[in-house]
Amino acid sequence: MKTITLPVTPGKHNLVNYEETYSNFDWKDVEKEFSWYETGQVNMAYEAIDRHCETARKNKVALYYSDANRDEKYTFLEMKKLSNKFGNVLREIGIKKGDRVFVFMPRTPELYVSVLGTIKIGAIVGPLFEAFMEGAVRDRLQDSGAVSIITTPELLKRVPVTELPELKHVILVGNVEELQTGQVSYRDAMAKASDKLEIEWVDRQDGLILHYTSGSTGKPKGVLHVHNAMIQHYQTAKWILDLQEEDIYWCTADPGWVTGTSYGIFGPWLNGASNVIRGGRFSPQDWYSTIEKYSVTVWYSAPTAFRMLMGAGDEIVKQYDLSSLRHVLSVGEPLNPEVVHWGMKVYNKRIHDNWWMTETGAQLISNYPTMEIKPGSMGKPFPGITAAIIDNDGNVLPPNRMGNLAIKAGWPSMMNRIWNNPIKYQEYFAIEGWYISGDSAYVDEDGYFWFQGRIDDVIMTAGERVGPFEVESKLVEHPAVAEAGVIGKPDPVRGEIIKAFIALRAGYTVSEELLEEIRNFVKTGLAAHAAPREIEVKDKLPKTRSGKIMRRVLKAWELGLPTGDLSTMED
């Protein structure tokens, strides 16, 4: 196959020679970058914020924030003091090391202060996407046994406190008229708290953050990451994001998803970079003006966003000064070659694709500024990472053969466990020595990895990972729905959209209103992004004899493909 490669980006880059570095790399050398290497005292938030306050970076801007109503900036020293205060607020109400503390609020400076303060006292942060509805919030707080949540008065309606006996405190950010028992006003508590804090020093394997993510079966699973992940957050942000002292960095992901924490908080701040946070929703005008306003140099986003920007046209790009950009990256779903070529045309920049997952904690495969890009390829493994394509028996396959994308287990940011679910955790490591990603891919003769698809039924819609089971379970809670099967349907902009096939209960007839009602039921019960964009009503859904919905048959119907082996299907 002939591919056009894009030449390396000229200029000064942190990773100069990929091949040579890959052969000589040792994670142990990265440990020397941290203060705990000398002191033995470990805490991610200390390394990300406080450590810089002992250097000239103290007065450097750590966080630029703006939304429709606010325009603020905070230095590293200010972030240190604010997160100290918040650590004290949590200690005051009795939060201890290892407790699960959730943050459920829009992207604002208070969210970042809460995350850092929680980590400083050794508690485990659980970030929740602000669009989650009651059911999604309940599942996550229940499973993790959360003791505290930081949220806003508006979002509090979606926190079913009476069903959460372990939840002791609600910290409210924003105007509160009257506090109920167990509630704390963020503003009042922060005003009283001291800005000096004794940091809780932890073990490198102690819990840091709990991200819930979707699989193809069961409820969302809590992926626990530990402080040790900082080794990889730091080094990947240095070599893949290529962060340098003068950079203004913008990661567009919400901290409710792993990209928004690993590369919206930890990676950039461990490297002492200035981090831009833009509140509010996506619009091409708003995004381009954010780059212009802050003179963003490094921009990390996702294929859906680039496709939407592409859809907005080339003309609008010319209305903004984007000349500050020097490095553009993408993650989360396949990045189409045409988008990469479009990026060259309109931004005159290569878009650097990279691959990783919630479970992996940090980037594993990437395109580097000093490496040729083959558009459509995810790039090559990070130094210190062994990636391979293996068959179901664990044999490593030769180039150009499709199989399981697998990683040699034991990289620094690998998940530590699945909360409450050791069996699920073991499933990832079913083949001795390897982590099985659930993605299929192949590697070409030059060592570039090419994504082929998910092996399970997980849906990636607009960069967000949705488990079909969760949506199906919600659908059948609706009184009209007898059974439901949910698939990802290919979509030119969103990658996939959620399509549901349902069978109605006796006594119900199909109507536009009913379908809209069912859609809204999922939207308000789970989250807007989890609601099916399309619903098709069938008399009956294809099931195995054991009653499992056969999603691959639904997918074949949808795509007009042969349905394959139906021997397990019920009559």
Ligand code: WTA
């Ligand atoms: C998919 C997001 C193609 C993949 C950081 C993976 C990708 C899942 C890429 C993890 C990429 C991620 N090309 N597909 N560059 N990056 N994926 O946990 O299927 O939300 O397994 O983590 O996204 O999604 P998650």
